[in-house]
């Protein structure tokens with residue numbers, strides 16, 4: 001089976017220093033990976049590389065079987081059609097209604113207006129957003145805005161969802177419910193998920209793999225159970241995740 005993600009010796013220089021330092025990771029198709037670590041660990045930089053929004057200073061990144069460094073513009077656009085992205089909060093266009101925000105990823109899709117509206121209704125129902133299509137983002141709660149961002153990332157039925165800032169703007173109950181929704185997509189469509197968060201609490205039980213980063217380095221990669229046992233003896237992991245050994 002083709003892995004959904006392979007990172008091999010990935011480095012990123014930012015502002016004269018090494019912000020990502022020799023990151024190596026591999027994730028199977030359909031698996032869920034949680035990347036966690038404190039503020040400034042490099043999680044967002046890494047998600048931007050995985051999405052092809054930035055290029056690494058060195059190393060190889062393969063996403064859904066494609067080496068990003070070898071993709072031309074057209075191939076990159078095709079690959080993006082298989083990826084949904086939720087980046088850090090506040091990405092909704094404030095002058096667009098919820099529905100128009102949701103339809104953005106479909107603007108060049110060969111679909112009728114009827115099919116687009118149907119796709120929008122499906123994701124709105126899935127994420128508990130029914131009745132909000134004509135609302136403007138500023139009239140929504142933070143949690144609703146976050147769910148619209150997630151619905152927009154899912155409207156084109158991606159194979160891979162990259163979600164930077166998992167519990168950002170979602171209270172723990174809504175975060176759990178939302179993950180429950182994603183789990184059905186995982187069962188039905190083999191959705192691969194790469195999510196980031198500061199601590200592993202929200203997703204650890206649902207993730208197959210957990211990676212812990214600190215200051216651009218990968219401190220740990222393994223199953224949630226392995227993280228739990230490693231945390232018992234590794235002070236560096238506990239300090240990175242909870243700020244104290």
Ligand SMILES: Nc1ncnc2c1ncn2[C@@H]1O[C@H](COP(=O)(O)OP(=O)(O)OP(=O)(O)O)[C@@H](O)[C@H]1O
Nearest residue numbers: 014015019037038039040041042043044045046198
């Ligand atoms: N455009 C930039 N210019 C300079 N430094 C940057 C830039 N983007 C990120 N950095 C630095 O790179 C490091 C990693 O930042 P990044 O945003 O990836 O961390 P993070 O783990 O996502 O943190 P958070 O949990 O706060 O989102 C930080 O030290 C940050 O200050």
